[in-house]
Every structure is written in structure tokens, then in C-alpha cells.
Amino acid sequence: MTEPALLIEELHKSFGSLEVLRGIDLELAEHEVVCLIGASGSGKSTLLRCVNLLEPIDDGRIVLRGEEITARGVDVNRVRRGIGIVFQAFNLFPHMSVLENVTLGPRKALGLSRAEAEQRATELLRRFGLLDKRVDYPDRLSGGQQQRVAIVRALAMQPGLLLLDEVTSALDPELVAEVLEVIRELAAEGMTMLIATHEMSFARDVAKRVCFLDEGVILEEGPPEQIFGAPREPRTQQFLQRIIEAGRL
Amino acid sequence: MIAEVIILVTALGLAVLRSLPGPVFFPVRALAIVYADFFRGIPTILVILMLGTGMPALDIDWMPKSQVFWAVVSLVLVYTAYVSEVYRAGIESVHPSQDAAARSLGLSRFQSLRHVVIPQAVRRVIPPLLNDFIGLQKDTALVSVLGVVEVLRQTQINEAAAFNGTYYLVAATLFVAITIPLARLTDWLVARDRRRRQAGGVAA
Numbered sequence: 001m002t003e004p005a006l007l008i009e010e011l012h013k014s015f016g017s018l019e020v021l022r023g024i025d026l027e028l029a030e031h032e033v034v035c036l037i038g039a040s041g042s043g044k045s046t047l048l049r050c051v052n053l054l055e056p057i058d059d060g061r062i063v064l065r066g067e068e069i070t071a072r073g074v075d076v077n078r079v080r081r082g083i084g085i086v087f088q089a090f091n092l093f094p095h096m097s098v099l100e101n102v103t104l105g106p107r108k109a110l111g112l113s114r115a116e117a118e119q120r121a122t123e124l125l126r127r128f129g130l131l132d133k134r135v136d137y138p139d140r141l142s143g144g145q146q147q148r149v150a151i152v153r154a155l156a157m158q159p160g161l162l163l164l165d166e167v168t169s170a171l172d173p174e175l176v177a178e179v180l181e182v183i184r185e186l187a188a189e190g191m192t193m194l195i196a197t198h199e200m201s202f203a204r205d206v207a208k209r210v211c212f213l214d215e216g217v218i219l220e221e222g223p224p225e226q227i228f229g230a231p232r233e234p235r236t237q238q239f240l241q242r243i244i245e246a247g248r249l
Numbered sequence: 250m251i252a253e254v255i256i257l258v259t260a261l262g263l264a265v266l267r268s269l270p271g272p273v274f275f276p277v278r279a280l281a282i283v284y285a286d287f288f289r290g291i292p293t294i295l296v297i298l299m300l301g302t303g304m305p306a307l308d309i310d311w312m313p314k315s316q317v318f319w320a321v322v323s324l325v326l327v328y329t330a331y332v333s334e335v336y337r338a339g340i341e342s343v344h345p346s347q348d349a350a351a352r353s354l355g356l357s358r359f360q361s362l363r364h365v366v367i368p369q370a371v372r373r374v375i376p377p378l379l380n381d382f383i384g385l386q387k388d389t390a391l392v393s394v395l396g397v398v399e400v401l402r403q404t405q406i407n408e409a410a411a412f413n414g415t416y417y418l419v420a421a422t423l424f425v426a427i428t429i430p431l432a433r434l435t436d437w438l439v440a441r442d443r444r445r446r447q448a449g450g451v452a453a
Contacts, residue, residue, distance in 0.1 A: 084353075157355065
């Protein structure tokens, strides 16, 4: 039995009196891609933010490759360097060019020299077809380009785990494909990823396992064929029914 | 002018202190708040009078006796309070998701402030910052209450000697001559930033 890349046990998180996560248990093996699906407000984003230590948790624990990262006294900056996260709204730095956006983390958090960071950034930007945009500022780019830059920014830290938080939800439909293509490529390379998404067909394609979140718990999980083909829980069936009616599956 | 540089730096420090989160920093935040309330509450002229006449009168060896020095200190104290509030508004206007993005890359709280939050905050508050500096420029006239000869006092002397009101016009022109270039400089800074962000291809 090999050690899991990520282990979440009995995770609880409340905002005031609202309990958003009510006991999440989840395990990710190395190179595994897991998709989180569920209605808005079911806790997908909060779960990802907790894993990246952007939200303090109330109870439970998160273990990353054997290290309990939610323990007291853990250097959160060091932990975050090993975990990439890409946000729904891109969150690029508007006062920096694409190249500066991508090199900021490696230079300041990893201590790379400007030349090393730029070399690493240039390679990644070239690979994802963004090299000609490197001196542009984010406002000039399309949504799809911005989100690809955000993914490159996360990859420049060479993370061992990538969290994607509804990365296509803020995009125009015709721009979704280019971003999903990048993620498929990463999955094929063996990147360990935890993905919150509303793109069901993408989840079916790329995920090894799909978890259905409902009211702060993982109600049902399994391989995509099972979740999408023969969901057991009535809530899951209901959710998927609504998705099908909306023409998104 | 020296005062302005000092104010820019100290006020930013104060604004940062006030934005520190968590109970650990409560005393620091409280001090910063008390400071801002205090020096914004007292009329500038009163601070100048108190420090300008009071401090030299204390006759403490190592302290400068110059009234000009204490007048400048007074202006710095008062304007630091105002400018720190301007900065604070700027810092709070930067969306928390920017800080989250920076922290998610493993940057420390300070690095995130330094490279992501403050650069955006400062760009947004350049116009109100200039407002305060024009105010400062004009408040140098208050120093005359100490008997220090600045523009206004010199004008009064000339006016009294020659019985000629146009000296006031000259003084007014002098003030405007300083503030207008400052205003254009601000416009230029703002426009340059906008150009940079929207037009691509500028070598960065």
C-alpha cells in the first residue's frame, strides 16, 4: 500500500453559523485525477481552499504525502509552494505582465534568480502557446488566455498537486475547450489533480474518480461510469437530471 | 519636499500596520488608529504652535532648537495621519482574491503586500494622495505663526511696507505655480499606468 498523495479526514469547516463542510473524507493517489461535482454552495470551492490552507479548518486533518499540513506550527508558505491552485476568476495580477505574473512565485517564494525563473516561465509559456503574450498585461488577453496563464503561473512552482476551482465557469463557451485541453494534457502527464467542475463531460473524460458533494458531505463517489451512468443516491440522480435538462451533459 | 517623502513612507507603514489581521496585532492596530484619530482631530496650526514653541522651550540638549525643524515635524505628523488613511482605503480596495492568489504561490504575507497588494493600492490612490500634498504645500503657510518667514509672512511684510495688495497675488501665483505641475504629474502617472495595462507589447 503506497502512501496517498493527499488524505483528507473528517474535515469540518464553518463560516459563522453556516457549516459548509460537514465531515469530508477523501484520498488521492499519486497521479490520480479526481473531480468534485455538485451544486453551487455544496462546498467544492471551500474544500479546495482548505487543502491549500487559504481557509483555516475547524476540525479534521489534511495530510499531504505523509505530512499533516493542518497541524499547528506548520509553515503554510512552504506547504503552499507544493500545491498549485487555479481560481474561477483567474486572479492574475493586473499590474504585472504575463511573464512577471508567472515568475513572481518562483523568484520570491522559491528564491530562483530572475534568469532561471524567466527560463522556466518561457518554456511553459511556449508549451501552452502563450509565448507571444509574455509582455502583455492580463487585461489585454481573452478569458481563455488569462486562465491558461493562471495555470502556467501555478505550474511554474512545479507543484506536486494541482487544485482547479471551476476554472472554466467564468469563460465564454467557445473559450472553454482551450483550457480543458491544457488540463487533459496535464492529466495525461500524470499530474495529481483535484478538480471542482461543472463540465460533466470533461469530468467523465479526465477523472479516474468522481465525487458528488451535497450539503458539505461527499454523498457518493466512484468511477465516472458509475456516477454518471448509474448513480445510487436519489440526490445525485436529481442533480444529474437537472444538468441533463440544462443541456450540459 | 523632504517632508513629502517622509510622509509617503511613514504613512504607508502606518496603513500596513493597521491592516495586519488577527488578535496578536491588536495593540499595533489600536496604536495606529489612535495616532490617526489624534492627529486628524487636532487643528494643524495647534500642532505647529505646540511643537514649534514648546519643544525648543524644553531646552533639552540633544534636541534641535530650530523652529523650522519643529514646524516640519508637525506637518509630517499631521499629514502622515491623513495619508495613512488614503493608503488604507487603497489597500482595502484591492480584492482579497489578489492576496489569495499571491499567498497560494507560497508568498509570505509581507511578500504579498509588497509585490501584489501595495503596488495596486498605490496606483489607485495617486489622485487623492496628490490632494493631500497640495494641502500640505498650502499648509506651509501656517508655519508663519511661529514667526518663521515663509511665503505668506514675506508677503505680509512686503505688503505692509509698500501698502501694495498685489503682493498677495504674487504669493498666490507662487503656490499655484507649485501645485499645477504636481497635478499634471499625477495625470501623467495615471495615464501611463492605464496605457501600460491596456496596450500590449510594452517591454516590461
